[in-house]
Amino acid sequence: MADYAPRTELTTHRVENQPGPNSAGDLWRSDRALCDAVVQFAPAWVGERLATLGQRLASSDVARWGEQANRFPPQLHAFDRHGRRLDEVDYHPSYHALMDLAIAGGWHAVAWEHEHHGGHQAHVAALYLLTQAEPGFCCPITMTHAAMPVLRQLRDGQAWQTRLLGREYDASAIPAWHKTTNTFGMAMTEKQGGSDVRRNSTRAQPIASAGPGEWYRLDGHKWFCSAPMSDAFLTLAQTDDGLSCFLAPRFTPEGQRNAIEIQRLKDKCGNRANASAEIEYVGAWAQLVGEPGRGVPAILEMVQQTRLDAATAPAGMMRQAVREVWSHVQARQVFDRRLADQPLMQRVVADLAIEAEASLLLAMRGARAMDRFLDDEGEAALARLLPALAKFWHNKRGPAFMAEAMECLGGIGYVEETPLARLYREAPVNSIWEGSGNVICLDVLRILDRHPASIEAFRQELSLSRGHHPAFDAAIDSLEARLTASPERLQAEARWLTQCMAQTLQAALLIRHAPRAIADTFCATRLANVSPIFGVLPAGAPLPAILERLGE
Structure with missing residues (x-):
């Protein structure tokens, strides 16, 4: 047999002119916009607690968990091998590792602690950071956090509240009361109604007696059930008194599997690490939360919390994307x-950085209003309004933002080995x-009509700048x-109004809390000479000052 000489490395196979592994070293300390926002808005303990989280999230194992949780999505096991209903969803170990990291840190419960x-x-600052590890697993973290205001309406619900505050993640399929920490999901929408939950047809019948805290049996179908392996679900069903809110545990009071049958998992565009299911209640046990017929007001307590989180996630995704872009172009x-030295690229990156910081500040301002809800009437008024403004606008900007960031990397931005493809697929979900x-x-419009104090508080916030x-x-x-337009015109122009309110408030916050280079450029490009694409900045825009804020 002939001898073969070792293959020499071909010049074309040398890896040159490519960035090395992107490691921020510390997602907290490397994010000057976040550090400044926390110092300006929050008590000192918040930054101290986030410091540990930021360092942990920058590690290579957390990055690997996020990639694997997406590459190996959840799998439904509706039956065991003997044909008995199982209704369990298997997740990759990386998903559980991320859940454990967040719950052990108490980030699902810190708002209530x-x-x-x-x-x-x-909570909002932590969610912004956790999203950069993997957005999908943040869904059950958000819902668990947001369940507390509803659990407070449940008669004799103290045990559920106590277990929400726990820090020991337990994914096993056992009754909630055998765990020290519970997670919560929700199942609201139905095929025929979607956002119009008053069209829901799921029925609830009392088992013994009717009323708050009593047990009912549910029958009906839910088109979307988020995080179907949660320990309990908040859901809506019709009673004789109208649409009502219920808490449906995965196990009955006798410790048997509750009759919540998973029909299938949704095959989603993105958000692949997180399971979303269609479920059927077949006489499922559930407790009435609050008064019968008051399901929508009860659940809105949860929705107000989840909406702020849905406004924060895109801000975190924007930060992750611009960090990837800045690493690449340098x-x-x-x-x-260098790409980082070329004028057109500098304008694109600077514009992305401005958008990311504006979104972060609006999310943090909404969180501050929620923290001061009971202490200040103006803050309580803003707490009603700001989550809706931020959720709408951040998510309208997100998909275009991710597409521009992907383009900055070129072809490699479009492949799954980079986070940009994942972020692009993820971008629309929080808008929905x-x-x-x-x-x-x-x-x-409803908030402005029913709570006039909200628009007055909004005007006061703008007047400061x-x-x-x-x-x-x-x-x-x-x-x-x-x-001052008529109600009919306001409704027709509601999108314009919401966008204008969100961007004007972003500008006000940047003026007061961000470097002048960023605030002035935001005003010039978002409120004056507006372009539908990123990267169209004035000729004299202070690019070095904006880019310097991104760090190395």
Whole structure:
């Protein structure tokens, strides 16, 4: 047999002009916008607690967990091998590792551990960071966090509240009361109604007697059930008194599997690490939460919390995307110059960075309002309004943001080995969850009509920044003129109104809390010479000052 010489490395197979592994080292300390926002808005303990989380999330094993949780999505096992109903969903171990990380850190419960003392700001900042590890697993973290206001309406619900505050993640299929920590999901929408939950046809019949805290049997179908392996679900069903809110545990009071049958898992565009299911209640046990016929007001306590989280997730995704872009363009050379030194690329990256910081500040301002809900009437008014504004606008910007970031990386941005493809698929989901765009805009009009204090608090917030930039002052004047329109015109222009309110408030926050280079450029490009694409900045835009904020 002939001898073969070792193959010499071909020049074309040398890896050159490519960035090395992207490691921020610390997602907290490397994010100057987040650090500044927490210092300006939150008590000192919030930053101290986030420091440990930011360092942990930057590790290579957490990045691997996020990638694997997406590559190996949940699998449904409806029956065991003998044909008995099982109704269990298997997740990859990486998903459980991420859940354990978040719950052990108490990020699902911190808002209630430090209620009115920075807890919501800590939760929102942590969610912003956790999203950068993997957005999908944040869904059950969000729902567990948001369940607390509803559990407080459940008669004799103290045990559920106590277990929500636990820090020992337990994924085993056993009754909730045999665990120290419970997770919560929700099942609201049905095929015939969607966002119009008043069309729900699921029925509830009392087992013994009717009334708050009593046990009922549920029969009906839910088109979406998020996180179907949760220990309990908040759901809506019709009673003789109208649509009512119920808590349906995975196990009956006798410790038997509850009759919540999983029909299938949704094959989703993104959000693949998280399971979303169609379920059937077949005489399932559930406890009535609050008063019968008051299901919508009861569940809105939860939705208000989840909407702020749905506004925060895109801000975290924007930060992750711009971090990937900045790492790439600093290491990549094209036409004999680094991409980071080329004027067009500088404008694109700077514009993305401005958008990410504006979104973060609006989310944090909403969290601050929630923390001060009981102490200040103006803050309570803003807490009703800001989650809706932020949820609508951040999620409208998200898909275009991710597409632009993907383009900055070129072809490798479009492949699954980079986070950009995952982020692009993920970008639309938070716009749909908890009310799609039109629903949110109509809710904004409802808030302004039923809670006049909200618009007054909003005006006061804007007035603190008046006089800084002519485009900002003009935007306030234009907004005021539109707010006096007839109800019919306001409804027709609700999208314009919601966008204008969100962007004007973002500008006000940047003026007060961000470097002048960022605030001025935001006003010039979002409120004056507006372009539908990223990267169209004024010729004299202070690019070095904006890009310097991204760090190395």
